[in-house]
Amino acid sequence: MATKIWHVLELLEWTTGYFEKHNIPNPRLDAEVLLGHLLKKSRLQLYLHFDMPVFQEDLTVFRELIKKRIARTPISYLTNHKEFMSLDFYVDERVLIPRPETEFIVETILKAKEGPSQRLLEIGTGSGVIATALAVNKAEWEIIATDISNDALAVVEKNRVAHDCAGRITLLHGDLFEPIKALESPRFNWIVSNPPYVMTSERDTLSPEIRDYEPHIALFAGEDGLSVIRRLVAEAPNYLHPEGKLIFEIGDKQAESVKALLEEQPAYQNYRFIKDYAGKDRVVLATVE
Ligand SMILES: C[S@@+](CC[C@H](N)C(=O)[O-])C[C@H]1O[C@@H](n2cnc3c(N)ncnc32)[C@H](O)[C@@H]1O
Structure with missing residues (x-):
């Protein structure tokens, strides 16, 4: 008997139905992204090629991708891509998948009126999206990016090379400010971070995509979710120039607790939430005296 020839449209429809049956959120979108990734076509191109046949060897790979998505592997780990600040980044299970809200950090820094040459430290760079997006936009800035995870630093390495920024982002490994202490000049105009801030007790409320696949070192920060932020707020003033700025992301219910942490530190002359x-x-965004 002749083997069935599948075409793009019916494959998308079949996969959407299968994802729906398995309660995968955004079933049609995921089907399109995965098939587009496999066939190296944008979603628009798929629409223009609905009647294109999909060959057996591609179907075999597609079946594996579908199985992994049913097991709730995040789409970005299956495609190894995530867009951030309109740039394409490599991601895999060694790093957190960058979130759109983190772009507010980069946009705020880019909008600030500063002198031409700034020195910036990123703590917990993960895939390197913040440091790389800044390096792409601010060629004259000196940027140092750190992470406690050597696995994450291997991913940043790929991204800084892909975006032609290898010479402009220095990577250091270690816990918070530890790797900075050895530098000849450990003071910065900017310290930026999207630290881990999820409470350990929230683990079971997370989607399987996050809970079972994203690195826990990138997510969890103790009982109250503040174990890294607390140290960041307390120690950052020691590494900032006068009028230097600390900018960092927080969880959506943490504003009051973080306000209290900032108020405890007389070194901050002002702060605001975005x-x-x-x-x-x-x-x-907090500024020291
Ligand atoms: C929420 S992820 C952010 C990654 C990336 N900057 C982003 O915005 O997508 C937090 C990152 O901080 C790193 N990290 C966690 N604890 C750290 C610590 N004590 N010192 C340095 N980096 C840390 C994790 O390995 C992870 O890469």
Whole structure:
């Protein structure tokens, strides 16, 4: 008997139905992204080629991708791509998948009126999206990016090379400010971070995509979710120039607790919160004296 020839449209429809049956969120979108990734076509190109046949060897790979998505592997780990600040980044299970709200950090820094040459430190760079997006936009800035995870630093390495920024982002490994202490000049105009801030007790409320696949070192920060932020707020003034700025992301229910942490530190002359698209305080910008 002749083997059935599948075409793009019927494959998309079949996969959408299969994802629906398995309660995968956004079933049609996921089907399109996965098939587009496999066939190296944008979603628009898929629409223009609905009647294109999909050959057996591609079907075999597609079947594996579908199985992994049913097991709730995040789409970005299956395609190894995530867009951030309109740039394409490599991601895999060694790093957190960058979130759109983190773009507020980069946009705020880019909008600030500063001198031409700034020195910036990113703590917990993960895939390197913040450091790389800044390096792409601010060629004259000196940028140092750190992470406690050597696995994450291997991913940043790929991204800084892909975006032609290898010479402009220095990577250091270690816990918070530890790797900075050895530098000849450990003071910065900017310290930026999207630290882990999820409470360990929230683990079971997370989607399987996050809970079972994203690195826990990138997500969890103790009982109250503040174990990294607390140290960041307390130690950052020691590494900032006068009028230097600390900017970092927080969880959507953490504004009051973070305000209290900032108030405890006399080194901050002012601070403000920046809201995300949902109107929640999600980024803190604090300036030292
Ligand atoms: C929420 S992820 C952010 C990754 C990336 N900057 C982004 O915005 O997508 C937090 C990152 O901080 C790193 N990290 C966690 N604890 C750390 C610590 N004590 N010192 C340095 N980096 C840390 C994790 O390995 C992870 O890459």
